[in-house]
Amino acid sequence: MTVEIERKYLVHNDQFKSLAHRSTRIVQGYLNSEKSRTVRVRIMGEQGFLTIKGISNQAGLSRFEWEKEISVQEAQDLLKLCEQGVIDKTRYLVEYQNQVFEVDEFYGDNQGLVVAELELESEQQAVTKPDWLGEEVTGDNRYYNSSLMKQPYSQWA
Template identity: 60%
Template structure:
């Protein structure tokens, strides 16, 4: 599957008041130029993801993701490179598009990102 995504820094999260997010912990097992391999815990589910190199525009790349056992994801996180990411994600629908709003904790505390994945 090819993903097309755009990311934006945001300045505030007032529009999230009253919304419920999900906690995500993720780490990278490999950050090779040709591919990244990520382990993630999203709520009570585990995932492993492989992302290929971005195209020349930087807007799309191959992505493969598989749900794995939560305990397996916890074990893989122990093997990850330094800098495990901790964030809360909110999903907001605007004009039939799902925006993912991430509020970072820990080492990246204060970072606010909005991301949208597009079909084309």
Template identity: 55%
Template sequence: MEHLEIERKFLILSDTFKKEAYQKDRLVQGYLNTHPDRTVRVRIMNHEAFITVKGPTNTAGTSRFEWEINIPVEEATNLIDLCETGILEKYRYRVPVGRHIFEVDEFLGENKGLIVAEIELQHENEPFEKPNWLGKEVTGDKRYYNSALTKKPFTTW
């Protein structure tokens, strides 16, 4: 399924979001391609798997083309073995805030200590409620892109 992904990304001030989360998933993902004009990601989330292709981001870093499809977990596991160096592992919390849902990623492994919240929007200037645990906005900061974290993990900054 394809669509234009519009999202903003923030750092987190505290872990109080965990008490507000209605869902927690474990994700493992790798990249078959991390070219700036296109990334190809393989993700296993609990007992589901996906392959995702993303285009380049706009200049603000808020939107880009995204295509994603479910694939069998066994195939995803085999594809992860073919991925570029740097497999990401993280917990994803889904936290309702107002009319939106924040996806908060708590990274593990070489990115341990990094916690980032993302919110998907219908349009770039859509207003949204900001919870008290939401910190500095890092939308467009390429260091926080998952594909970049596979090459230069947070613990090496």
């Protein structure tokens, strides 16, 4: 088990796409989406994963995470058991000043939402923001994938 420390930002233009060194389609669902623990099934390109995440700390910056690679067939089978709602997105990896941003462009009911995450070594680590990053939304539960599954971006007021 590891501790995941990350900051999350909205993205306000497409500049990141020309800077991306890799992109991968991701489809994921949740066997459990309670705030205290989420159990996610993910197909990422040609790999499957089962991930369990604990509740975030008060600042929303860190939480426990356990992940195991499973076969794509196992992931497809588990997706059939997931709660209603699927997250469909493309993840772009963008390097900027020795930092790697994971930029997720969402589809389906979350079309129009683009969010960047940056994993950190510590909660105090400084972040150098590229021009295409907008407002920080770290700790805003609405932007968690498990929340977007239940309350998609297209349904926000």
